[in-house]
Every structure is written in structure tokens, then in C-alpha cells.
Amino acid sequence: MMSEIKKFISQALTILNFTSVDFTVSPPADLNHGDYSTNVALILAKINHRPAKEIAEKIVKQIFNVNWLSRVEVADPGFINFYLSTDFLLENLRAILKQESAYGRGRARQGQKIIIEYTDPNPFKEFHIGHLMSNTIGETIARLIEFQGATIKRACYQGDVGLHVAKAIWGSQKLKIKSVGEIKNWGQAYTFGAEKYEADTIAKQEINGLNRKIYDRSDSAVNQLYDQGRRVSLDYFEMIYQRLGTKFDYYFFESETSGLGKKLVEENIGQIFERNDGAVIFRAEKYDPQLHTRVFLTKENLPTYEAKELGLAKIKFDRFAYDQSIVLTGNEVNDYFAVVLKALTLVFPELAAKTVHLGHGMLRLPSGKMSSRTGTVIAAENLLAEIKTTMSEKIAARNFKPEEGDKITEAVAVAAIKYSILKQALGRDVIFDFAKSLSFEGDAGPYLQYTLIRARAVLNQAVVENISADFKQIPDEITELEHQLFHFPEVAARAARLYAPNLLVTYLTELAATFNHYYATKQIIGPDTGAPYRLALTQAAATVLANGLELLAIPVPERM
């Protein structure tokens, strides 16, 4: 509808002999100002030295016989507001009931092949709340883009070689850990190894030696530990992905990108890269003063993460010939990813042009940054467990059977943490407030779940009472709900275009509030003849909430 309105205005401008200008048509922040609003008159006012309202009036007079608009009005200081007609909005409700889970789909990415990399935990190390954050955001962005018609491949890139692996294996040897089949023992082994590496020079030498053995696989005892630890880690990650609703299509490992990365750098020494003090470096500041020099091959002739990233770009493309490659990481690597991307534009210009890097913020606790190096790391699993424990007390009051109660706590815990991550703009840190996340009131994941479950409860009750949704008896006044439901596809499209899940979260929260208000003020299954229409509206609201929660990858229990 936005483009139709834009077209009407352009035509009006031609008829009125106004110069064509760049103007916007968009839903205003406040739906009381119409379903759409344009600033065209404000822009023309200056050029034509006439009051904006006068110009707006002239434009409005040129717009007639549009059956999907109920009115077009001019508002101070010169906005033109467009209100959709009741008939049009009712037609949309019918469309929602018909399309169900497909309602809201867009075509902005139709036919595109997109690969998105996120989560990226390292085997042998903890899957901490930073990974939880990356997974949550990445999964939602993947779903948003998929909803716009793209073919999406989800990728996870994992560091299965390198010093952290040597630290973990060294730790497991020193601690004489017997059951290396348990993930928690590996976390302990890594922490021990990492501490000693910093504090003890002998340990440091041993770990460095071990690192070489791992790299060339020359020691069968080490190989056995390595293989077992890697498998345990990967299996464990898989269990978490299942809880969070992610299914990866591709797994890439540093052990496979390092060879190609190294080769790509070596082939371009003298042109793109240069030798310096024994290492091979890339002077990115030569191309952009905001960038800096980074090492791609160390003195030991080992590829750094930067070099591996070049190899990874190519390996991804060979696996899936993408139109776009999205890489989601923590924003602490923003500057350095910019350097890598610059190098990539010189090595593979066509791949670099298709690559987008997104940096998300950190999940912080009131005590500060979590880090696996300082030992204050919080495992994602522990955080979820903590939330579940607190919640189970609340759930107990509701007398669910233990099995269902556990399902509910799981779903609500996932919703609580995911919501707090997704509700804010990408790139901003999330201060995780236990008390607030556990309160489950107001602006939170469980609020959305609760609202949907409640709507469904009404619909179920209607089945029991044998009343079905219908459009025969339309009320004189429709509510804000009908308007909001219409805007869902636009919000989903915008959230996808801007990689901004928070826009969808805000929309869904507002929609839930509107529905809850409706629920509180109207008896949906009431004694009057209006029940069928109210059920249709309830059904539509439930559908949009469900579709939205699906995009956020927030599970919805049957009851709560």
C-alpha cells in the first residue's frame, strides 16, 4: 500500500505542476495519525514558499475514488495522513485466517541464496552466554530473511585447532581426568590449562609443544584425546541447538580453512600482503585510514584467524554459491573484521561484495564482562537452569503435572532469555538482570507467550460452545487491533531489511498489549450476536502472534 500511496502522490504532484521531490510514506509511530503518513507537503513548502498545509490540501484534493482508504486528512504542521477503510481491513482479516502461518511473508529476498554464520562456539571450551546471544540473534535474522523468500543456509564456524585446544588437552592430562566423555570435565580442563598457561612458563612451553602435536597429529595418545573431546563438545552443542531451535546446514572448522587461508596469503605476498619482521602482514590503513595493520601469517608461518577467514569465504561459496554471506559475531571484533573484509576485497572482490558483517553486543552481568579467560564465564546451560529453577516455584502453584510443568518451564525460560536479547537493537550490550528476567511481568517473553495462549484458550472455548468465526455481524467501530494486524507484514519486512529483530519484538509487544486490552474490555464469547466476528479477530491476532514468535524462535507451550 505504501507504494500505491506514493504513486498517487507522484501523480498529484505532476498534475499540480510541483517539482518531484524525495518524500517518504510510512506508518507513523502513533496509529492515531493514520495507517500511513507522508511528509511530501513539508518538503514542498520550502521550495514553493507556500505554507505546507496549503500544499497538503491541494494534494489531498487530487486523491479520490480509492476504495481502500476511508479518509485522507491534513494534520499540523502539514502531514497528510491516510486511514485504511474498514472493508479493506476486514478483507485483510480474512486473508490472515486463510493464509495462517504464511501470513506476513514477503518477497524482498525472493530467489536469493543466503548463508548466515552465527554462534561459532569452540570445541573444548564452554558454550557460554555469549554464544547463546549469537545463536539467538542469528537464528532470528535467518528466519526473518527466510520469511522474505530467500533460501537460507545456516552455518557454524568452529575453532577445532589452536592454542585453546592445546590448553584443554594439557589440562585434561594434568588433572588426570578419566571420563573425558563428559563435557563439564572439558570445561574444567580448559580453565585449568588457560590459567597455567599465563602463570607457569613450563606449562606454557608444554602447551605450545602440545599445540604442534595436535596440529600435525603426530602423537596417537593426543589424537585419541583430541578426537574424543571434539566429539563430546560437538554433541553437547547439538543438544543446546535443539533447545534453542536451531538446525545448522553446514559446520565449518578452522582445521579446514587454515590450509587454504595460508595459501591465499602466500600467493599474494608482494601484491596485497608483505613480509615484516618474519611475519606476513596486511597494511589496511593504506586503503582506509580508519583501518589498521594486522598479521595474517605468524613468524612460525601459521595462519592467523584473519588468513583463515579468507579461506572460509571461499569454502563457503564453493559449498553454496551465495548471493549474500552474512557473518554475525560479537562487536568486539568489528574493527578487525573490517580489516579482514578489506583484504577480502583484494583477494576475492566478488565474494567481498556479497559479504555483510554484523556485530552484536555482549551479554553482560552486573559484575562485568564475562570471559572464558578470567574464569567468570557463565555457561548458557547454567543460566537456563537458573531461570528454570526460579520459575518452577511459580509454576508449582498452578498444579501442572511434573512432565508438563517441566515443558512449560523450559519454554518460558527460553522465551525469557531470548526476549531480553532480541528486544534491543543489535550491537548494544544486554545487561542481564536476573530479578527482572525472572519476574515475568510486562515487557518480557512470557508476556507474549501468555497472550497467545490466552487467545487460543478463547478459541478452544468457542469450539466447546460451538461458535465459529464469521464476518456476518461487523461492529460499527473497528479497533486498533485490526489496524495493527494489517501492519505485521511491513514490520517483518523492515526487520529483515535492517537486520533488526528488535523492531519485530516491539511490534509484537504492542500487539499483545492491544489484544490484552481488547480481551479485558470485551467479552469475546459474549451473549450478543457479535461473538463470531470477535472470534475472527481473536483468531487473526493469535495467528500473527504465533507467526511473530516463530520468527523469534520463541517456543509456545500449550498452557502456562
Added chain:
RNA sequence: CCUCCCGUAGUUCAAUGGAUAGAACAGCGCUCUUCUAAGGCGUUAAUGAGGGUUCGAUUCCUUCCGGGAGGACCA
């Protein structure tokens, strides 16, 4: 020292250069003989400071103040 990101109610967050800067939590006061009160209704409260661009600035530019991240052989 340099680069990047960020400063919005007491707190945690929103806001596509637009209209009266939205929520939630905390506080105060209401609200279940009706479909789930994890709900609804009311109420107090904010753009770090100064310049600039603009019809219009939380948003763009600039200076300062404050916080965070990064800056050669880890990632």
C-alpha cells in the same frame, strides 16, 4: 596517543530527520460471580553539555565531558 561504538524517566530498554520522545520494572491507587489476573486501567518521571545544518534533530556535523571495545604474530 589513534580508531570505532554508546550516553534517553530512579532502573533496563524503544523511537524509519517529523506530530504529544514510547514501553517495562520499581512506587502509588484501582480492577477477577465473565473466555487464563504471568492480565487490564489510572498516575509521577527522561534526550550528558555547548555550538552548527534543517521548515523540523534523540537521530546528521562539530567541540567538550563520561562509559565501552579495538589498535602486529590469540580469537
